[in-house]
Amino acid sequence: MTEAFIHLDNVKKVYRTRGKEFLAVSQATFDVEQGELVSLVGPSGCGKTTLLKILAGLHGFDGGVVRIGSGKQPFNPARDIGMVFQQPLLLKWRRIIDNVMLPAEILGLPQAAARARAYELLDLVGLKGHEDKYPYELSGGMQQRASIARALVHDPKLILMDEPFGALDALTREKMNLELLQIWAKAKKTIIFVTHGITEAVFLGTRVVVLTAGPAKMADNFEVDIPMPRTLDVRNTEKFGEYTRRIYRLLGME
Amino acid sequence: MSGSNEQVQRYALAVLSHLILVAAWHFFVVYGKIPKIVMPSPYDTIHALLVPNYRWLENIAATSIEVFGGFLLAAVFGILTALMFSWFRYLEMFAMPLLVSLNMIPKVALGPLMIVWLRYGIWPNTLMAFAICFFPIVLTTARGLREVEPDLLDLVRTLRGSRWQLFVKIQLPGALPYIFSGMKVAAILAVAGAIVGEFLGSERGLGYLMLQVQVTLDTAAMFMAVILITLIGGVLYGIVLGLERYFVVKDARIQ
Numbered sequence: 428m429t430e431a432f433i434h435l436d437n438v439k440k441v442y443r444t445r446g447k448e449f450l451a452v453s454q455a456t457f458d459v460e461q462g463e464l465v466s467l468v469g470p471s472g473c474g475k476t477t478l479l480k481i482l483a484g485l486h487g488f489d490g491g492v493v494r495i496g497s498g499k500q501p502f503n504p505a506r507d508i509g510m511v512f513q514q515p516l517l518l519k520w521r522r523i524i525d526n527v528m529l530p531a532e533i534l535g536l537p538q539a540a541a542r543a544r545a546y547e548l549l550d551l552v553g554l555k556g557h558e559d560k561y562p563y564e565l566s567g568g569m570q571q572r573a574s575i576a577r578a579l580v581h582d583p584k585l586i587l588m589d590e591p592f593g594a595l596d597a598l599t600r601e602k603m604n605l606e607l608l609q610i611w612a613k614a615k616k617t618i619i620f621v622t623h624g625i626t627e628a629v630f631l632g633t634r635v636v637v638l639t640a641g642p643a644k645m646a647d648n649f650e651v652d653i654p655m656p657r658t659l660d661v662r663n664t665e666k667f668g669e670y671t672r673r674i675y676r677l678l679g680m681e
Numbered sequence: 682m683s684g685s686n687e688q689v690q691r692y693a694l695a696v697l698s699h700l701i702l703v704a705a706w707h708f709f710v711v712y713g714k715i716p717k718i719v720m721p722s723p724y725d726t727i728h729a730l731l732v733p734n735y736r737w738l739e740n741i742a743a744t745s746i747e748v749f750g751g752f753l754l755a756a757v758f759g760i761l762t763a764l765m766f767s768w769f770r771y772l773e774m775f776a777m778p779l780l781v782s783l784n785m786i787p788k789v790a791l792g793p794l795m796i797v798w799l800r801y802g803i804w805p806n807t808l809m810a811f812a813i814c815f816f817p818i819v820l821t822t823a824r825g826l827r828e829v830e831p832d833l834l835d836l837v838r839t840l841r842g843s844r845w846q847l848f849v850k851i852q853l854p855g856a857l858p859y860i861f862s863g864m865k866v867a868a869i870l871a872v873a874g875a876i877v878g879e880f881l882g883s884e885r886g887l888g889y890l891m892l893q894v895q896v897t898l899d900t901a902a903m904f905m906a907v908i909l910i911t912l913i914g915g916v917l918y919g920i921v922l923g924l925e926r927y928f929v930v931k932d933a934r935i936q
């Protein structure tokens with residue numbers, strides 16, 4: 428059997444503050460293949476952000492194994508991670524195109540090529556014609572799309588998204604879900620998508636990893652056997668309902 | 682109604698209110714038969730400029746040098762101090778509380794001391810303007826440099842960005858609106874500092890002139906001096922505002 432692109436085995440994270448220990452993640456065991464879109468779902472405080480930061484190399488951890496990349500699938504942690512947060516976090520003083528360029532500047536990539544790519548990406552996320560605007564001239568949804576383009580500009584292999592649509596209204600959120608699937612299909616990236624929306628998790632994911640809180644641990648990990656491309660209609664199918672019920676049950680809400 | 686049309690109206694109304702004030706002043710003095718010693722008319726006030734003895738140009742120059750010089754020194758050293766604080770955390774922990782304590786001193790109370798140390802002249806007054814301007818600039822700049830979104834920090838760290846890149850690309854431009862808000866406050870204070878210095882002891886400047894004409898009860902000249910002092914402050918404030926417009930994106934400006 429070949430090695431998975433991302434491999435987590437019994438990952439555990441304990442926060443220590445003022446002498447007290449707090450278990451934020453435990454028993455996290457799952458593999459992610461290249462090109463998958465994995466939803467990480469669970470209630471507030473179950474350790475989703477913590478796990479994402481461990482994957483990003485921002486946090487250490489207290490037990491288990493985290494491996495990204497393998498002999499056949501090289502991974503450079505400095506260049507191969509793109510991040511999207513709940514807030515767009517665009518720099519107010521930069522035009523959209525220059526915001527998208529930020530990672531390329533930090534990495535010192537050839538500017539002309541990166542710029543051409545930034546324009547392409549803004550087209551991909553539906554912001555053609557808005558390149559020279561400032562963030563305040565864009566709606567929240569548009570700003571979040573720009574931040575997705577920013578996460579893609581250095582052509583990373585792995586995109587980590589932490590509730591990227593959490594701050595958007597329901598309608599915009601559905602639209603962004605559909606667009607994310609298109610972007611994912613075109614850009615062919617591995618995406619780990621954190622959300623506390625159960626419907627969103629199943630709709631987007633090729634795989635869903637469920638975390639539960641109190642005490643924090645990984646509770647489930649299953650493949651979503653609904654073919655891509657998906658339309659909003661799949662949410663009404665029996666199969667989709669089974670998946671969401673499975674998660675609700677785990678979270679003790681049924 | 683278009684945007685530029687509204688701009689014109691705004692501008693026109695502002696000019697109108699100023700003109701009305703001058704007109705009201707004129708009619709109040711003329712029809713109220715107010716003695717010139719109590720309140721000169723606008724005409725008398727402008728007329729005061731013609732007295733060669735008052736050496737207006739020289740006095741305007743002296744006060745301007747104090748105001749602009751003190752402000753510029755405060756801007757340069759204030760921003761540098763805040764930068765050092767942000768680069769060396771222990772320096773900030775050591776020196777910032779001291780600055781806060783020193784700022785408690787009413788700067789005006791230092792006037793007589795400055796004269797003892799530096800004698801009469803432009804220097805002690807420049808220093809007074811500097812002393813008043815320095816702290817607000819340090820404080821706002823330090824605060825601006827501190828306000829970096831933790832998630833943005835993470836973004837830079839995942840890309841293995843250097844401390845310098847973080848500073849140049851995110852921290853400093855993010856602090857710019859704060860720096861300008863501090864400089865706007867300082868621009869207004871600078872004039873007060875310089876004039877108080879001139880009141881306490883000086884041989885040149887508009888504040889000095891005011892004391893001179895107070896003796897001869899030339900109220901018109903005093904009025905003119907106050908107007909000119911205000912104009913100097915206004916010009917400095919306008920320059921800061923113009924630079925802010927140029928350097929800071931509309932949305933990021935601190936009102």
Ligand SMILES: Nc1ncnc2c1ncn2[C@@H]1O[C@H](COP(=O)(O)OP(=O)(O)OP(=O)(O)O)[C@@H](O)[C@H]1O
Nearest residue numbers: 442444449451470471472473474475476477478623
């Ligand atoms: N730096 C920290 N120090 C101490 N405890 C922390 C720290 N960061 C997070 N925690 C705790 O760890 C737990 C998991 O936090 P985390 O942010 O990973 O949750 P989450 O699943 O992302 O929640 P949400 O959906 O609200 O974003 C929480 O109970 C939180 O209080």
Ligand SMILES: [Mg+2]
Nearest residue numbers: 475476477589
């Ligand atoms: Mg979170």
